[in-house]
Amino acid sequence: MDFGPSDTAVDYTNRMRAFLDESVLPAEPDYDAWRAQRRGTPQEWDTPPVLAELKADARSRGLWNLFLPDVSKLTNLDYAQVAEVSGWSPVLAPEAINCAAPDTGNMEILHLFGTPEQKEQWLAPLLDGEIRSAFAMTEPDVASSDATNVRTSIRREGSGPDAEYVINGRKWWISGAADPRCAVLVVMGKTDPDAQVQRQQSMVLVPRDTPGITVRRHLPIFGYQDQHGHSEIEFSDVRVPVSSLLGEEGGGFAIAQARLGPGRIHHCMRLIGMAERALALMVARARSRTAFGGPLADQGVVREQIALSRLELEQARLLVLKTAWLIDRGGARAARGEIAAIKVVAPRVTCTILDRAIQLHGAGGLSDDFPLAACYAWARALRIADGPDEVHLRSAAREELKRHG
Known part of the structure; x- marks a missing residue:
């Protein structure tokens, strides 16, 4: 086993370190002050202007979407060196280089399982940093450490091109859902409760502004409110076209x-x-x-x-x-x-x-x-x-x- 950094990893890590020292760490006080002024107000989840400046800086340095090997051409071992440096500023640096959760995971599955239309509608703007997303799996009423416990219902209704999925359920700790830039939710629920246990679940792509979605509250972590929020969301007869299915029915797990x-x-x-x-x-x-x-x-x-x-x-x-x-x-x-x-x-x-x-x-x-x-x-x-x-x-x-x- 050779864990020594490649020439590519050294290059990207050096650029990331310079970006961190020259731009990110000096920007932390501005970010914190901007957020402190809005704490407890409806503007708490607005995007601090310094983030846009950092993103432009990162792109000019070639530090963008490094987490996805098919896009960045970095191996996971290469990326490990770069991601470690971004961890010095866990709030600012990952988002500044468009490598922040939950978007990275959502981009990953859109890249692997999305249709051409889904990729054009959602993946392209995510990769470009124009929108953000959320991943809705965890539920308050079940032990979500076992994903097969998910109870949210995703029921198919109708047939042909007019068929829809109707979603009902409650999710919580849905990271990113409070951010005004959040445009899409990846929702996991049960399409066939009678199937083999790991084939009951499916995932659908739900636009954030779909009728029937209600944010009940935003949950703090030890009193800290993440700028993107960790939300409790209720889905009440939320309807999306069947073309919103990610992958295949029963493939959610x-x-x-x-x-x-x-x-x-x-x-x-x-x-x-x-x-x-x-x-x-x-x-x-x-x-x-x-x-x-x-x-x-x-x-x-x-x-x-x-x-x-x-x-x-x-x-x-x-x-x-x-x-x-x-x-x-x-x-x-x-x-x-x-x-x-x-x-x-x-x-x-x-x-x-x-x-x-x-x-x-x-x-x-x-x-x-x-x-x-x-x-x-x-x-x-x-x-x-x-x-x-x-x-x-x-x-x-x-x-x-x-x-x-």
Whole structure:
């Protein structure tokens, strides 16, 4: 196994690092201030102007849609190096380069399963950054860690060219749905409750302004409201033409798995960058603060925390790189054990390092004066999003038991 960066990866990573240092990190205070002024108002989910500036800058540097190998020509291993750098600014950088969830996953399945008409209507403007999207799978009334539990009904009505799907159900934690730029929802529900359990579900593309869609509320994460929102949505007799079906009827579960595989490792790539920033802040704090007659960096307990953070971070990075390398060689299916493993390891390691950094910053670490608290909230959420730790541990155990016959 060779995880050394290719010349292509080095080039893109250097450009990404320059973009981060020169444009993204300096823009964070403007972004935060703009959002703080609108917190609690109907304009809370409007797009800060600085994002448009960053997107134009990113495109001029050739940093756009790097997550999709068929478009960027980057391997997953190449992209891992770039995505790690974007993780230093998890709110701004991924969107600035059009590599932010949930759009990346939605673009992936539109690219793989969309019809030419669906690609023209939805994929093209998503790839161009003109619109955003949401993925509606999780439901409040069932254990959505098992996607076969989904209850939302997608009932076919009529026949011929006038046939429609009628959607009824309730979804929550639908990321991106509050953003005014959200133009389409990818909705997963049951088209045939009597079919074999993994063939009951289908996915349909639903324009955001379709009658019958009601946003009940926007859900915070540890008190933080994401600029794109995590919404609870009710679908009441929502009608779309049968041409809105993504893939085939009964193919929803398989499409969800195809979507979540790359999405999970992309999150992990960015988490490594988030952990690197936390460690850098920890070191800077330890060097700059004096207590008990000397810098905190001279305290043995602080040195141990820094050392453990570096050791754990390097181990997590190697597993991310190995997983990306395996996907490049055999696809997500060939790396499913490693995808499950890194989806557990990366958020846990990042949470641990962030927790140490917060502790070293004292009360300041709990505030918004530093990015640590907000990063911790998001890293902790990723132990649940895209499948909780327990599901991935179950998958990893299953792979291990198979390996030993």
